[in-house]
Amino acid sequence: MNTKKDQPAGTPKDTHYAKLRRAHRDQKRQADKSADDPTVKLYGLHTVREAILNPARQKWRLLVTRNALPRLQLEDAVLAGLKVDMVEPKAIAELLDGEAVHQGALLEAMPLKPEPLSRLSATRLILILDQVTDPHNVGAIIRSAVAFGAGALITTNRHSPTESGVLAKAASGALEHIHHITVRNLADAIEELKEIGFQTIGLDSDGPEQLEDTFAEQRIALVLGAEGKGLRQKTRMTVDALARLDVPGTIRSLNVSNATAISLYAAHRHLSSDG
Structure with a gap:
């Protein structure tokens, strides 16, 4: 039976621990990024539309595809004070978890302030x-x-x-x-x-x-x-x-x-x- 010392490199056990170490590093990088960046990334057509229409919400930037923009059903006047970047779907996907269903719209905004x-x-x-x-x-x-x-x-x-x-x-x-x-x-x-x-x-x-x-x-x-x-x-x-x-x-x-x-x-x- 192999011991840890003579276990060949690249075995399933080594791969398992390597994945755990990578996951830990990714979580730490995400935590460090969150500490420096207080904004939230809101995605999905309904979510983004309601957030933009909410006067209590501070909004910074809208990333949206050409197909998704008319589906937001927002007038130009509503978008006037917002930085709007027209992008490809993959540009949004790269900013989110790979399984997030963004529907072609992402809004960078500040979290809502809790009420008393x-x-x-x-x-x-x-x-x-x-x-x-x-x-x-x-x-x-x-x-x-x-x-x-x-x-x-x-x-x-x-x-x-x-x-x-x-x-x-x-x-x-x-x-x-x-x-x-x-x-x-x-x-x-x-x-x-x-x-x-x-x-x-x-x-x-x-x-x-x-x-x-x-x-x-x-x-x-x-x-x-x-x-x-x-x-x-x-x-x-x-x-x-x-x-x-x-x-x-x-x-x-x-x-x-x-x-x-x-x-x-x-x-x-x-x-x-x-x-």
Whole structure:
């Protein structure tokens, strides 16, 4: 049996470790680049269009193909203050992950600034995520939140994805239409929401009541946790109520973004029926 010393160069084991070392170097270069460049690269037609139309978004440069430009459906006046570079699709692909579906449009912009809790004065429905880390899930959740009229998304400073092209693409433009509030301590934020009149309801597969039977107030804050571990114990102890979604099929659990959409629909129905 070969030992590490006499193992021939170029074996699968050597190749495996070489790949790990390259991946580590690539991650470090990306982290160093991110530290020097605070901008985000937003891509996809819906994402780019909504970001350009958002007056709160600082925009720097639009890279767009000739075929994609008319599909953005933006007037010349909207693009007047923006540097627009007409490029080939491969020029955009080189700036992104190889599997990113950019649709011929990429916008270099500054991330949106998180809002304070005080911006919730006129909001009746909000969404709170307890350490949901997957940017694809969070992007899909943002899209559902905007669709059902939620006024804000609250996440934690840590263990939550930062704004990125992946998250924005999954949100399909919805990122520009919701207040994103980040907090250091989620339990403290939930207590503050209670004080200003929100009923805080945590979604839990073992919740004692069905979600529809839990609604009791005219301001609702839905709290969802990460897939697998769910809500943290401190969060479970802080919310007003724990509720479940009854799933009649063979599979008893849902992806967190799907569970969020159903919960938002139920909360919207409650708030609409009660005026």
